[in-house]
Amino acid sequence: MIRFEQLEVRYGSRVALQGVDLELGPGVTGILGPNGAGKSTLLKTLLGLLKPNAGQGWVLGIPLGSPESVRLREQVGYMPEYDALVEDVSAFEQVAFWGELSGMAAPQARDRAHEVLHFVGLDESRYRAVSGYSTGMRQRVKLAQALVHSPGLLFLDEPTNGLDPDGRSRMLDLVLKVRDQLGASVLLSSHLLEDVERCADHLVILDQGCLKASGSMNGLRSRLARRCELRFLDPLTPGQEAALQELGSLLATRNGLYDLELLEPDPVAPFRWAQAQGAVLVQLTPRHDRLDEVLLRALHG
Amino acid sequence: MPIHAPTLPPRPLQGEGLAPALVLARFEVRRILRQRLGRFFGFAFALVLLVDLALVYFKPMAGVAGQLLPQGAAFQAGLLGKVLLFLLWLQVAQVGGGLVARDTLYRIRPLMYAHPVRHLDYLLGKGLVAVGLPFLILLPFILLPWGVSLLMAGAQGPVWPTAPLHLIPAALVVSFLMGILTLGASSLASTPGGGFAWALGGVLGCGVLGTLLSGLMGNPGWYAVSPMALAQAWPRILCGASGELGWIATGLGTLVHLSFWLGVAVLRTRPREALA
Numbered sequence: 402m403i404r405f406e407q408l409e410v411r412y413g414s415r416v417a418l419q420g421v422d423l424e425l426g427p428g429v430t431g432i433l434g435p436n437g438a439g440k441s442t443l444l445k446t447l448l449g450l451l452k453p454n455a456g457q458g459w460v461l462g463i464p465l466g467s468p469e470s471v472r473l474r475e476q477v478g479y480m481p482e483y484d485a486l487v488e489d490v491s492a493f494e495q496v497a498f499w500g501e502l503s504g505m506a507a508p509q510a511r512d513r514a515h516e517v518l519h520f521v522g523l524d525e526s527r528y529r530a531v532s533g534y535s536t537g538m539r540q541r542v543k544l545a546q547a548l549v550h551s552p553g554l555l556f557l558d559e560p561t562n563g564l565d566p567d568g569r570s571r572m573l574d575l576v577l578k579v580r581d582q583l584g585a586s587v588l589l590s591s592h593l594l595e596d597v598e599r600c601a602d603h604l605v606i607l608d609q610g611c612l613k614a615s616g617s618m619n620g621l622r623s624r625l626a627r628r629c630e631l632r633f634l635d636p637l638t639p640g641q642e643a644a645l646q647e648l649g650s651l652l653a654t655r656n657g658l659y660d661l662e663l664l665e666p667d668p669v670a671p672f673r674w675a676q677a678q679g680a681v682l683v684q685l686t687p688r689h690d691r692l693d694e695v696l697l698r699a700l701h702g
Numbered sequence: 703m704p705i706h707a708p709t710l711p712p713r714p715l716q717g718e719g720l721a722p723a724l725v726l727a728r729f730e731v732r733r734i735l736r737q738r739l740g741r742f743f744g745f746a747f748a749l750v751l752l753v754d755l756a757l758v759y760f761k762p763m764a765g766v767a768g769q770l771l772p773q774g775a776a777f778q779a780g781l782l783g784k785v786l787l788f789l790l791w792l793q794v795a796q797v798g799g800g801l802v803a804r805d806t807l808y809r810i811r812p813l814m815y816a817h818p819v820r821h822l823d824y825l826l827g828k829g830l831v832a833v834g835l836p837f838l839i840l841l842p843f844i845l846l847p848w849g850v851s852l853l854m855a856g857a858q859g860p861v862w863p864t865a866p867l868h869l870i871p872a873a874l875v876v877s878f879l880m881g882i883l884t885l886g887a888s889s890l891a892s893t894p895g896g897g898f899a900w901a902l903g904g905v906l907g908c909g910v911l912g913t914l915l916s917g918l919m920g921n922p923g924w925y926a927v928s929p930m931a932l933a934q935a936w937p938r939i940l941c942g943a944s945g946e947l948g949w950i951a952t953g954l955g956t957l958v959h960l961s962f963w964l965g966v967a968v969l970r971t972r973p974r975e976a977l978a
Contacts, residue, residue: 448816450973471818479816485809489736501725502817506718546813 402426402554402586403447407456408465410439410446410610417442419610421456425588429580431597431618432590434607440590441482443607444556447588448479461554475504478547482558482590484539488532492523492542495531496549503550510549517545521575537568544575548583555579555587561596569596576600627663628652631671632684641678648674660688722819726827727834733804734797734835743793747839750786754847773860775943781847781861781869782840782876782937790836791880791905791930798832798884799897802971806892815973824971825885833881840873865941872937879956883929886963889970904963905929922946926955 403425410418418439432440445451447460449470458465463473487495493514500510518527521541526534531542540560547555560576561569577600579585591597597604598618606614627649636657637645645651648671649663663670668685675682719725757780805811814824844866851859862868887900905928912928925931926947932955935947947955 445812450812450815471820474816474818477816479813481809481813481816483809485813487733487804487808487810490733494732498725498729499813499817501719502722502814502819504719504818507720510719 403458403460403588405456405458408446408453408458409455410442410451411454417610418446421610421612423605423612423615425603425605425615427586428602429576429587429589429600430603430605431601432588432605432607433592433594433597434613435592437609438607439610440592440607441558442610444479444558444588444590447556448477449473475550476552477554477556478550478552478585480543480547480555480557480560482562484543486531486539486542489530491528492518492531492534492538492545493527495542496527496545499546500549505550513549513551514545517549518542520548520578521545522571536563537565537571540564540568540572541575544572548579548585551583551585553585555585556590557587558590559592560589561591561593569593573599627666628688629661629663629668629671630684630686630688631659631661631682632657633659633675634681634683637680641680644674644678658684722817722823723826723830726814726819726824727830730801730828730831734831743789743796746789747786747793750789751843751846754781754783754786754843755850757847775941776938777860778862778865778868779872779937779941779943781843781865782872784934786840786843787876787930787933790839791933792902793839794832794836794880794884795887795898795901795905797835798881799888799891799899799901800894801828801832801885801897802888802967803891803894803897806889807894811971812973821968821972825967828885828967828971829881831881832885833877835877836880837873837877840877841870844869844873868941869937872940875936875956876933879929879933879959882960882967883963886966886970889967908959923948923951926951928955929959932956932959 403423405421405423408418408421408423409416421443432443434440442451446453446458446465449465452466460473461476463469490498493511496518497507497510497514500513501507505513515524515527518524521544523538523541523545526538531539534542540562544557544560547557557576561572564572573596576587576589580587580600587600589597589600601618603617604615605612637659642651645659645661649661651659651661653660661671668687671685672682720728802811805814811824815821848861848863848865851861852863857863883904884897884901887904888894888897890900891897909928909930912925912931915924915927916922926935931947932952935945935952936956937943938945939947939949939952
């Protein structure tokens with residue numbers, strides 16, 4: 402669906418994205434990274450709002466920065482990070498307006514605005530001016546405008562920004578419903594790891610405009626399942642420590658604990674290795690890394 | 703709360719809607735009609751129109767009692783007179799000042815460009831409102847007195863039977879001048895109030911500059927720096943009435959203003975600019 406080759410985007414002399422090679426398929430893709438990592442720039446480039454300064458990119462087969470990118474925007478929905486709502490206009494009128502701007506006929510856009518506002522849970526307040534809306538309601542109006550023209554690809558920039566835990570949970574449920582019921586693919590940019598962990602099928606980690614890691618969440622999780630901590634009865638000899646490579650990569654050692662990423666997710670393998678090495682394994686603790694640890698490791702090595 | 707889990711059936715996109723520029727323009731017009739100030743200006747214009755109509759009826763009868771007489775070019779040009787144009791400047795500055803600035807304030811321009819809206823569509827949509835509104839307001843000030851005059855005295859009425867042929871092009875040029883100026887001014891501001899201030903400041907500031915320059919240089923042609931003077935000059939020129947500004951100065955001044963303010967609007971509403 403999305404492919405980048407050595408993509409580079411600059412704001413004047415400041416580099417916002419650099420040498421990004423990426424290929425993304427259907428499903429929900431989480432884009433993680435600290436503030437200023439280039440997440441929003443990536444979304445804006447995908448929308449054709451920013452032209453790449455170098456490299457190439459394709460979204461739904463349409464080259465980025467080409468005149469055809471206007472056509473691309475009929476097939477994608479964008480929910481911006483900030484409030485992009487006209488305060489003195491009702492949610493219904495706004496969503497219908499965005500539908501019409503996406504090429505829908507006025508009656509169709511109005512019908513769809515009703516449906517989509519019902520879908521996001523705003524059916525009862527849809528005729529009120531958005532100036533009286535809570536943050537959660539505003540976020541849902543923004544999601545509704547992104548969905549109104551039934552896009553196949555949705556870009557959500559920090560959709561849970563400013564929401565309380567309940568509001569966040571409802572928003573993430575909606576994101577999952579968009580994927581499961583509408584079959585739309587979603588690019589979810591967030592700095593909230595739990596949000597990405599809950600929704601994403603794939604993960605992209607950016608830092609200072611560079612791609613630090615990407616892959617499927619399942620792959621990532623299976624990699625995480627290979628992490629374990631080992632403790633031996635006696636300290637390992639230098640020879641035994643060197644032989645640990647047969648078992649996996651040694652990530653860290655502290656207080657007699659060996660933090661390993663096993664070559665295979667086989668919990669018996671360390672026992673077999675210890676037996677072969679003449680060591681006594683007294684503790685094996687699987688390390689269920691949280692996503693933030695993965696992120697930190699990707700960002701800081 | 704809904705009593706069942708909301709679902710959203712996929713719906714194929716049908717490309718049969720209006721052009722984006724027209725959708726944008728219609729959205730703006732609806733917004734304007736909701737404003738209280740819009741209603742105030744509606745009453746004000748209606749009052750000026752009534753005075754115009756009274757003039758059509760009474761002024762020609764002052765000389766020869768009970769008889770309507772054809773009037774000169776200055777009278778025709780006066781249908782788009784100073785008071786009307788001043789009120790219109792205020793109204794266009796108020797409405798046009800918010801056209802782009804409100805999008806900046808609510809940060810909806812990047813979202814517009816995230817839809818199939820090109821830069822040209824955006825400018826056309828906003829321009830249509832900025833230029834169309836003064837033109838639609840001016841139109842009754844030409845057509846109603848003309849129609850009243852024709853009904854009262856036919857070709858012998860105070861308003862020339864050919865007056866619309868002179869005045870409608872004048873109204874069009876004046877509308878372009880007002881609309882494009884306010885559009886450019888609005889793009890410089892980040893709030894509708896700021897847009898109004900920029901527009902009015904532009905009009906009045908250039909007016910003061912024009913007066914100063916014409917006084918210093920001893921040449922009334924410098925009044926062409928003032929958009930207000932230009933707007934007043936066009937009906938006179940196209941009706942053939944004498945005035946301080948000639949064809950060349952008026953044409954040149956209008957062209958410079960249109961180019962400058964359009965350039966400002968184009969530069970300030972680029973998709974890249976919208977992201978800043």
